[in-house]
Amino acid sequence: xxxxxxxxxxxxxxxxxxxxxxxxxxxxxxxxxxxxxxxxxxxxxxxxxxxxxxxxxxxxxxxxxxxxxxxxxxxxxxxxxxxxxxxxxxxxxxxxxxxxxxxxxxxxxxxxxxxxxxxxxxxxxxxxxxxxxxxxxxxxxxxxxxxxxxxxxxxxxxxxxxxxxxxxxxxxxxxxxxxxxxxxxxxxx
Amino acid sequence: xxxxxxxxxxxxxxxxxxxxxxxxxxxxxxxxxxxxxxxxxxxxxxxxxxxxxxxxxxxxxxxxxxxxxxxxxxxxxxxxxxxxxxxxxxxxxxxxxxxxxxxxxxxxxxxxxxxxxxxxxxxxxxxxxxxxxxxxxxxxxxxxxxxxxxxxxxxxxxxxxxxxxxxxxxxxxxxxxxxxxxxxxxxxxxxxxxxxxxxxxxxxxxxxxxxxxxxxxxxxxxxxxxxxxxxxxxxxxxxxxxxxxxxxxxxxxxxxxxxxxxxxxxxxxxxxxxxxxxxxxxxxxxxxxxxxxxxxxxxxxxxxxxxxxxxxxxxxxxxxxxxxxxxxxxxxxxxxxxxxxxxxxxxxxxxxxxxxxxxxxxxxxxxxxxxxxxxxxxxxxxxxxxxxxxxxxxxxxxxxxxxxxxxxxxxxxxxxxxxxxxxxxxxxxxxxxxxxxxxxxxxxxxxxxxxxxxxxxxxxxxxxxxxxxxxxxxxxxxxxxxxxxxxxxxxxxxxxxxxxxxxxxxxxxxxxxxxxxxxxxxxxxxxxxxxxxxxxxxxxxxxxxxxxxxxxxxxxxxxxxxxxxxxxxxxxxxxxxxxxxxxxxxxxxxxxxxxxxxxxxxxxxxxxxxxxxxxxxxxxxxxxxxxxxxxxxxxxxxxxxxxxxxxxxxxxxxxxxxxxxxxxxxxxxxxxxxxxxxxxxxxxxxxxxxxxxxxxxxxxxxxxxxxxxxxxxxxxxxxxxxxxxxxxxxxxxxxxxxxxxxxxxxxxxxxxxxxxxxxxxxxxxxxxxxxxxxxxxx
Numbered sequence: 001x002x003x004x005x006x007x008x009x010x011x012x013x014x015x016x017x018x019x020x021x022x023x024x025x026x027x028x029x030x031x032x033x034x035x036x037x038x039x040x041x042x043x044x045x046x047x048x049x050x051x052x053x054x055x056x057x058x059x060x061x062x063x064x065x066x067x068x069x070x071x072x073x074x075x076x077x078x079x080x081x082x083x084x085x086x087x088x089x090x091x092x093x094x095x096x097x098x099x100x101x102x103x104x105x106x107x108x109x110x111x112x113x114x115x116x117x118x119x120x121x122x123x124x125x126x127x128x129x130x131x132x133x134x135x136x137x138x139x140x141x142x143x144x145x146x147x148x149x150x151x152x153x154x155x156x157x158x159x160x161x162x163x164x165x166x167x168x169x170x171x172x173x174x175x176x177x178x179x180x181x182x183x184x185x186x187x188x189x
Numbered sequence: 190x191x192x193x194x195x196x197x198x199x200x201x202x203x204x205x206x207x208x209x210x211x212x213x214x215x216x217x218x219x220x221x222x223x224x225x226x227x228x229x230x231x232x233x234x235x236x237x238x239x240x241x242x243x244x245x246x247x248x249x250x251x252x253x254x255x256x257x258x259x260x261x262x263x264x265x266x267x268x269x270x271x272x273x274x275x276x277x278x279x280x281x282x283x284x285x286x287x288x289x290x291x292x293x294x295x296x297x298x299x300x301x302x303x304x305x306x307x308x309x310x311x312x313x314x315x316x317x318x319x320x321x322x323x324x325x326x327x328x329x330x331x332x333x334x335x336x337x338x339x340x341x342x343x344x345x346x347x348x349x350x351x352x353x354x355x356x357x358x359x360x361x362x363x364x365x366x367x368x369x370x371x372x373x374x375x376x377x378x379x380x381x382x383x384x385x386x387x388x389x390x391x392x393x394x395x396x397x398x399x400x401x402x403x404x405x406x407x408x409x410x411x412x413x414x415x416x417x418x419x420x421x422x423x424x425x426x427x428x429x430x431x432x433x434x435x436x437x438x439x440x441x442x443x444x445x446x447x448x449x450x451x452x453x454x455x456x457x458x459x460x461x462x463x464x465x466x467x468x469x470x471x472x473x474x475x476x477x478x479x480x481x482x483x484x485x486x487x488x489x490x491x492x493x494x495x496x497x498x499x500x501x502x503x504x505x506x507x508x509x510x511x512x513x514x515x516x517x518x519x520x521x522x523x524x525x526x527x528x529x530x531x532x533x534x535x536x537x538x539x540x541x542x543x544x545x546x547x548x549x550x551x552x553x554x555x556x557x558x559x560x561x562x563x564x565x566x567x568x569x570x571x572x573x574x575x576x577x578x579x580x581x582x583x584x585x586x587x588x589x590x591x592x593x594x595x596x597x598x599x600x601x602x603x604x605x606x607x608x609x610x611x612x613x614x615x616x617x618x619x620x621x622x623x624x625x626x627x628x629x630x631x632x633x634x635x636x637x638x639x640x641x642x643x644x645x646x647x648x649x650x651x652x653x654x655x656x657x658x659x660x661x662x663x664x665x666x667x668x669x670x671x672x673x674x675x676x677x678x679x680x681x682x683x684x685x686x687x688x689x690x691x692x693x694x695x696x697x698x699x700x701x702x703x704x705x706x707x708x709x710x711x712x713x714x715x716x717x718x719x720x721x722x723x724x725x726x727x728x729x730x731x732x733x734x735x736x737x738x739x740x741x742x743x744x745x746x747x748x749x750x751x752x753x754x755x756x757x758x759x760x761x762x763x764x765x766x767x768x769x770x771x772x773x774x775x776x777x778x779x780x781x782x783x784x785x786x787x788x789x790x791x792x793x794x795x796x797x798x799x800x801x802x803x804x805x806x807x808x809x810x811x812x813x814x815x816x817x818x819x820x821x822x823x824x825x826x827x828x829x830x831x832x833x834x835x836x837x838x839x840x841x842x843x844x845x846x847x848x849x850x851x852x853x854x855x856x857x858x859x860x861x862x863x864x865x866x867x868x869x870x871x872x873x874x875x876x877x878x879x880x881x882x883x884x885x886x887x888x889x890x891x892x893x894x895x896x897x898x899x900x901x902x903x904x905x906x907x908x909x910x911x912x913x914x915x916x917x918x919x920x921x922x923x924x925x926x927x928x929x930x931x932x933x934x935x936x937x938x939x940x941x942x943x944x945x946x947x948x949x950x951x952x953x954x955x956x957x958x959x960x961x962x963x964x965x966x967x
Contacts (some may be wrong), residue, residue, distance in 0.1 A: 019539065028638045031649045031685050031692060035602075035642065041800050064799050068644075068739045070746055070806070073798055150715030164523070164590065168538075174530050177589065181802030 023130040040067035041104050044160065044180060045092040050085065051147065057087060062182045078095055079186040081126075081131040083153045088131075089146040091117060091160070093180070109144060114166045117143025117180075123156025124188055140171050150188045195941035214260035218280065219287040222268060223251040230424055231292060233268035245330035245664070246622050250502070251424065255569060268292060285462065299419045314672055314707025315402065316764040317780050321394035323875060326358065326925050327910060329957050330435030330468075333367075335391045337415060340397050341836040342778065342820035344855040347941040348382040350440070350473045350950050351485045352552075355385070356940070357399055358780055359816055359840050359854040360412030363730045364426045366402065369417045370506060372560055372578040373406065375611035375637060379647070379732040381942065386510045386582060388489035390433065390446040390466045399820075400762035400780060400781040401725035403703035404674040407633065407656045408727040411758055411782070422462050422495050424593065426454045427624075427965025440483070441543065442470030454966065458497050465490040471545040474513075475948035476935045480517045481541030482548050487512040491548035503567045510556040515547045520946045521589035521741045524802035528744040531946045532898045550741070553585040553603070563864055565780035574617040574631075581607040587739065605644050611637040628661035646738040647731045647749075648686035655679050660705070670709040677702055680728045686734060699728035699755050716900060719764045726757040733788050733809040746797045746806040747790060753811060759783040774824040787814035787844075792895050805897075813845040816854075817831065830868075834881075835861040841890065849892045856888035856900070856939055864910075882907050888939040901944055904936035921960025927955045 024044040033082045058080070064073040081087065093104040112134040119128045130141035143162075145163045160183075165176030204752040222231040230252030238256065240246045241264070248254045258281050266278045268290060277323070278290055281598035318340045328336040334345040334353025345353040346361055354361050362381065367374040369387050373862035376386045389395070395417055402410040423429055428451045435444040443768060445467050452460035465953065468487040472479050519539035522528050531537065560578040567573060592598045616630035638651045660674035679700040705723035712718065736749040760782050767775040790807035797806045818840035825833045837859040842851040862881030888900040909928040914921055937944040 027640050028649045028651050029685055031640075031687055033687065034645045044800060062800060068799055068801075070737055070748060070797050073800075125883050166590070174534075176523075177521070178527050178801055180800050181524050181526060184450060 042096045043094040047090045049088040079184045086149045112142045118161040120159040124154045125151025158186040216259045217285045218256040231270045237267040239265040316399045319396040341822045352384045357413040358465040365413045366410040367415045376582045379730045392417045394418045400761040402706045403725035404676040411725045422460045426452045429963040431961040440470045440473045444468045450885045461494040476933045476951040478540040481539045482518045484515045503561040506560040514552045516550040522744040550589045555583040579616045580611045606642045609639045630659035632657045650684045652682040665859040670769040674705045701726045722761040729753040748808040756786045776822045778820040782816040784814040816842045832864045850890040856886045858885040878911040900939045901937035905929045923959040925957045929953045
């Protein structure tokens with residue numbers, strides 16, 4: 001009996017030692033390329049169309065090509081609009097790290113019930129209206145398609161915030177996590 | 190066989206086996222010391238021979254000592270050991286004699302400050318406190334950080350309820366070394382949210398050594414060392430075991446842990462021990478709400494086998510640690526605006542109901558240790574210790590949101606992953622008393638490599654360390670002990686990382702001396718001073734040199750600086766202890782750390798802008814700094830039943846360059862408790878009830894304008910504890926109960942990173958049952 005116990009415990013100890021030990025995956029010399037499992041958003045484009053003439057007016061860009069990395073944005077445009085004009089504004093989000101780039105705004109549209117854009121205007125005469133809705137009950141705005149109307153000339157800021165609100169979307173900006181938060185200098189002339 | 194008389198003043202049993210010899214001065218006294226509670230052999234006890242001080246010696250690993258060249262006569266031996274009352278024994282020698290001395294065990298009702306003497310421990314002149322015996326039973330089920338936080342001068346830095354790191358005198362992580370079973374713990378300890386990967390159920394004693402211990406353990410041990418010590422495997426043939434079950438009311442947590450130990454009658458040289466733990470907890474409750482996704486699941490095991498030969502002891506140990514820890518989902522933030530929204534709302538956005546479900550975000554940590562050790566006894570005076578250890582640590586961190594892309598999400602890959610492998614070896618030669626000197630010297634080396642996958646935070650690297658050290662101690666007489674030690678270390682590190690689409694391989698080399706000098710002055714039977722000072726240093730850690738990434742929990746960037754230099758410190762620590770048995774125990778410690786090039790993260794003027802908004806950035810930098818403070822502990826026996834214990838700790842931490850305070854330092858605190866011990870009745874012992882109160886002041890001493898929110902207010906907590914032990918036929922059944930935050934107070938702690946988002950844990954009852962047994966033939 002005792003011999004059996006000893007034999008078993010010896011086998012167990014040796015067994016743990018051999019099978020338990022994880023292999024050294026020695027790939028130190030060749031660091032793996034950085035992989036961001038969450039497709040990050042590097043770039044946002046606000047595509048403006050003059051609603052009276054239905055002609056493209058301008059595309060405003062914010063591009064930070066290292067995503068969550070510590071480098072500064074490579075492009076951060078100022079919005080310049082004409083006074084007393086109505087524009088259609090479509091939002092395009094890209095991840096420009098892979099080639100070709102991923103269109104993240106499509107993913108946002110797919111998960112529209114969990115996302116909402118918020119537009120905060122300060123210092124200028126500008127009104128914003130949502131033109132799209134999700135399938136929540138009651139439906140809530142998404143903010144990928146919008147209408148903005150300028151008033152008198154002036155200078156101020158236009159802040160775009162995209163909130164990820166899985167299961168908690170309630171039309172409030174304070175809910176959820178910020179996926180996008182960019183403030184553009186805005187001039188109405 | 191002639192029986193002879195041995196008188197013990199406080200001691201108990203004696204045996205002897207003596208063949209008569211001619212009456213000259215060449216008798217040999219052989220003795221074994223053991224303790225009366227566990228029958229454990231008392232290694233490294235000091236034996237002072239009153240009549241012949243020059244013959245004074247100490248016991249070996251196995252509690253044995255030999256005194257040669259004795260004439261016939263009566264000798265008085267004063268035996269002292271860290272776990273026992275000092276015992277005086279009269280021995281009548283008329284021939285070579287073999288005796289057994291049993292020493293009464295200390296009551297570990299409070300954490301006594303004690304002094305040790307063992308080669309795998311740092312200099313004896315340092316201040317050491319420990320949790321063992323009943324004190325350890327009261328913290329069973331808690332994680333390592335929480336367990337040691339009951340000691341004065343030790344606090345925890347927490348990330349929620351399940352991640353706690355010990356802090357000694359305001360220092361942690363890269364400045365605090367954890368020695369798990371004699372091996373330097375090598376995990377991803379640089380991160381504040383990376384808790385030590387150790388199962389506290391492994392330990393039968395947890396010791397905290399305050400003050401720099403660099404000479405014995407190498408750089409990094411600037412603040413001190415925490416020793417996780419499994420008890421020695423039983424020497425007597427037989428079986429012993431322990432089964433623990435612990436439950437917590439707050440988060441429905443259950444722990445089961447078992448130990449089985451066996452030394453067979455037929456093969457007395459061989460013994461083994463196996464041990465395992467399982468732990469599962471659900472969402473924690475604060476007084477006003479539950480915290481979503483704060484559960485934990487953990488399973489650990491270890492196996493240990495020893496072979497004790499006349500000339501050597503061989504020991505092989507393997508342990509595995511697996512944990513999955515849910516991170517409170519309200520603490521994972523998109524940007525700084527989200528952080529301020531979280532700070533300004535009284536109730537976090539993501540409260541939840543009770544559940545054991547673990548969702549994103551979470552951490553999954555695996556750690557294994559394999560250790561082989563050989564202690565070879567060359568002769569009575571010298572022994573050699575050889576040790577090899579391999580550790581493998583794997584840390585996966587999962588963000589709050591999985592990939593939007595469904596096929597990627599199905600893979601469920603971690604967003605951050607690190608794998609760290611460490612091989613370490615050491616060779617130590619150690620000598621017993623030779624002309625009043627005891628000491629040891631050794632060399633140690635390690636090779637370590639780290640790889641990452643997923644998002645970047647710290648780079649791949651290889652690091653090699655080599656060090657050599659020597660410590661000698663002069664055991665002058667019963668009043669004075671002096672010791673000195675010196676060490677030299679070389680650390681080389683090569684980093685492999687992508688930069689501008691190229692792999693770069695920067696190298697770093699650090700080399701430096703450490704030194705220690707100390708004294709123990711036994712002023713009287715009651716008053717003792719321990720004084721230690723020295724020089725310690727550490728090389729900058731990989732995160733301090735290279736980190737570059739976003740902390741979702743703090744919505745802040747952390748940036749390394751690859752030009753950082755060695756951090757070095759002059760340290761001094763002194764402790765005065767007053768010990769009156771069954772009356773009064775006082776210990777007062779003062780410490781001082783004078784740092785050059787103290788490494789810490791400082792906020793940058795310019796935030797880092799990404800599409801998610803602006804993030805504050807913190808860059809590692811170096812300044813000169815001074816940390817000093819005091820720890821006080823007083824235990825007073827009002828009468829044989831009532832004991833009062835109170836503790837206090839104060840710390841000041843200043844940046845000498847900016848003349849400002851250092852961030853994230855523990856606030857001043859004090860506690861007091863009263864215990865009532867009932868007399869043993871029949872089979873019942875350890876009948877005790879107690880209550881305690883703790884006050885933690887607001888941390889007023891913070892650097893100006895750096896933190897996101899002001900430090901939380903002071904708080905006052907009340908707790909209760911009780912225990913009872915019943916002797917059974919084959920063992921004993923111990924029950925301990927503790928109640929923490931008994932008044933269900935809402936409070937936040939400055940050193941908990943979740944203080945921005947949520948309150949601390951509310952009312953919690955912990956119920957612990959331990960069954961221990963022993964089966965042996967005599």
